[in-house]
Amino acid sequence: xxxxxxxxxxxxxxxxxxxxxxxxxxxxxxxxxxxxxxxxxxxxxxxxxxxxxxxxxxxxxxxxxxxxxxxxxxxxxxxxxxxxxxxxxxxxxxxxxxxxxxxxxxxxxxxxxxxxxxxxxxxxxxxxxxxxxxxxxxxxxxxxxxxxxxxxxxxxxxxxxxxxxxxxxxxxxxxxxxxxxxxxxxxxxxxxxxxxxxxxxxxxxxxx
Amino acid sequence: xxxxxxxxxxxxxxxxxxxxxxxxxxxxxxxxxxxxxxxxxxxxxxxxxxxxxxxxxxxxxxxxxxxxxxxxxxxxxxxxxxxxxxxxxxxxxxxxxxxxxxxxxxxxxxxxxxxxxxxxxxxxxxxxxxxxxxxxxxxxxxxxxxxxxxxxxxxxxxxxxxxxxxxxxxxxxxxxxxxxxxxxxxxxxxxxxxxxxxxxxxxxxxxxxxxxxxxxxxxxxxxxxxxxxxxxxxxxxxx
Numbered sequence: 001x002x003x004x005x006x007x008x009x010x011x012x013x014x015x016x017x018x019x020x021x022x023x024x025x026x027x028x029x030x031x032x033x034x035x036x037x038x039x040x041x042x043x044x045x046x047x048x049x050x051x052x053x054x055x056x057x058x059x060x061x062x063x064x065x066x067x068x069x070x071x072x073x074x075x076x077x078x079x080x081x082x083x084x085x086x087x088x089x090x091x092x093x094x095x096x097x098x099x100x101x102x103x104x105x106x107x108x109x110x111x112x113x114x115x116x117x118x119x120x121x122x123x124x125x126x127x128x129x130x131x132x133x134x135x136x137x138x139x140x141x142x143x144x145x146x147x148x149x150x151x152x153x154x155x156x157x158x159x160x161x162x163x164x165x166x167x168x169x170x171x172x173x174x175x176x177x178x179x180x181x182x183x184x185x186x187x188x189x190x191x192x193x194x195x196x197x198x199x200x201x202x203x204x205x206x207x208x
Numbered sequence: 209x210x211x212x213x214x215x216x217x218x219x220x221x222x223x224x225x226x227x228x229x230x231x232x233x234x235x236x237x238x239x240x241x242x243x244x245x246x247x248x249x250x251x252x253x254x255x256x257x258x259x260x261x262x263x264x265x266x267x268x269x270x271x272x273x274x275x276x277x278x279x280x281x282x283x284x285x286x287x288x289x290x291x292x293x294x295x296x297x298x299x300x301x302x303x304x305x306x307x308x309x310x311x312x313x314x315x316x317x318x319x320x321x322x323x324x325x326x327x328x329x330x331x332x333x334x335x336x337x338x339x340x341x342x343x344x345x346x347x348x349x350x351x352x353x354x355x356x357x358x359x360x361x362x363x364x365x366x367x368x369x370x371x372x373x374x375x376x377x378x379x380x381x382x383x384x385x386x387x388x389x390x391x392x393x394x395x396x397x398x399x400x401x402x403x404x405x406x407x408x409x410x411x412x413x414x415x416x417x418x419x420x421x422x423x424x425x426x427x428x429x430x431x432x433x434x435x436x437x438x439x440x441x442x443x444x445x446x447x
Contacts, residue, residue: 051307051446069443075313083304089243101232104313 002026003048003152003183007057010043017043018203021057027151027181030174030194035203041187042082044203045154048185049079061152078103078150080158084137088130092121092140095129096147103148115143119169134161139169146173153177153184159192171195229314233322234329240299241330247295248330255288255335259342270347277346278356278407284342285335285360286367286396292331293371293392294385296323297442301379310446317435320442324365324372324434332364348407355410355420362423363403369434370395376441399426 008021017040025031033041046052048059050069059066059073066073086095096116100107116125119139129137138161145153153174159167171193174184178196186192241248262280263273300306309319339360340353348356374392378384406419 049307049311051310053447069310069316071313074311077311079307079311081304081307083302083307085304085308087240087299087303087305089240094239098236099308102308102312102314102319 001062001151001181001183002060004060005048005057006060008044008047008054008059009056010040010047010052010054012040012043019056023199023201025183025185025199027183028178029197029199030178030184030186031199031201032192032194033185033187033201033203034189037189039203041203042156045079045081045156045185045187048152049077049154050074051079075104076150077152077154078145078148079154079156080141080145081156084129084141086129086132086137086140089128091126091128092116092132092136093125095140096143099144100148103144103150105148107147111147112143115147116140118146119143120165135163135166138162139166142166142170142173145177151182153182153186155184155186155188157188157190158186159188159190167193226315226318229312229318230322230325232314233309233319234326235322237323237326238329241295241326247292248334251288251292251331252334252338254291255284255338256342258284258287259345263345274347274411277343277348278352278404278411280346281339281342281356282359282363282400282404282407285332285339285364286393286400288335289331289364289367289371290389290392290396292327293375293388296327296372296375297379298375301445306379306442307446310442316439316442320372320376320438321431321435324368324438327372328365328368332360332368336360336364348411352407352410355416356407358420359403359406359423362420362427363399366399366423366426366430367396369430369438370399372438373434373441376438376445379442379445399423402426 003025006022009019010017023031033044035041043052047054050066050073053068061072061076064072085099087098090098093112093116096112100112113125116122119142121136121139121143124132124136129140132140138158159170162170175195177184178194259280262276266272266276297306300309310316312319336357339356343353343356371392374388378388378391381387402419402422406416409416409419
């Protein structure tokens with residue numbers, strides 16, 4: 001399994017975010033996206049997720065061409081965006097269960113509870129999400145990452161709002177995923193310590 | 209720390225039945241709706257107040273009130289549904305869950321169908337159930353009330369469906385709720401004409417079944433076509 005991007009091009013208004021961008025990601029490898037604010041890290045992740053359609057270029061997953069939001073792309077990828085995608089009205093546990101259900105996963109409640117405990121949310125399973133701190137909300141997302149069996153993780157600033165302990169947890173979860181042959185694309189302006197082969201991609205301002 | 213137990217191997221998972229998406233999405237929205245019951249009740253109270261304003265405004269002459277009853281209830285129902293439309297997608301858009309729904313391996317049209325079903329269960333259905341009481345206020349007879357309920361039962365799901373298209377198209381647009389009303393209201397006109405027309409015909413003992421049949425046909429056509437339209441609109445809005 002490989003993810004191959006060739007010649008990705010995208011502009012936002014008059015600004016060209018990236019043009020003729022190509023890379024290849026193999027199992028066990030992480031791609032870290034770097035770049036200043038507004039350099040297109042989030043947009044590139046959204047292109048990989050299929051949420052944004054690139055103007056040019058193509059994505060191939062194991063040779064099979066991905067059109068934006070095609071079935072293969074939706075089945076293979078898990079995207080954690082800027083927003084935490086938690087419903088304020090639901091508890092942490094309910095949010096996790098809903099998210100996994102829509103990921104197409106059937107995972108026993110005990111495993112879900114254990115995953116929340118592992119992410120440092122013991123005793124907070126039944127708090128409504130609006131009462132969780134920003135970092136705790138991120139940790140619910142980590143619990144989902146650890147459980148949803150998706151080969152390609154697309155993570156946008158995943159360590160934002162996480163404390164040192166949370167960042168370490170994140171590194172462990174990502175390392176475990178890569179060890180099992182998963183792939184990850186991580187956009188971050190913070191240093192990440194991922195114990196695995198890392199491909200670094202720096203996005204810079206392009207001339208108009 | 210024992211992370212290994214919580215991690216599961218990366219293998220393609222056998223997909224469950226796609227139609228489960230309808231119940232998943234409907235169940236989720238119903239649960240969210242019941243957690244914030246105030247919003248549900250507000251739309252109903254709005255309906256009751258709007259309908260009750262008419263006798264105050266046009267006077268207590270019972271013949272006139274009866275004459276305008278079906279039109280008043282239908283227009284108020286339409287406005288009440290319009291009021292609840294932002295609820296379908298706006299909150300999901302704001303907190304990022306809409307992106308997750310769009311990226312779900314389940315077919316998006318089915319998820320959209322589930323959300324529309326939940327919207328109808330929380331707006332159109334309660335409104336239909338309360339309509340006989342409002343009709344009584346205007347002096348409608350029992351058989352006319354039955355037609356009123358039947359027309360609303362067939363018509364309000366169409367309102368939810370057309371509204372969902374408008375709501376999906378105007379996501380993230382500034383001043384979107386006014387734009388949505390302008391977009392949706394003209395499309396509501398046929399439903400209004402057939403719905404209140406059926407009640408009026410029953411009042412003068414004309415056969416009203418044609419109007420109800422047209423509403424039923426519209427409902428079936430909508431159920432087939434609208435989920436796909438909403439899915440496309442959502443993908444465009446998120447791009």
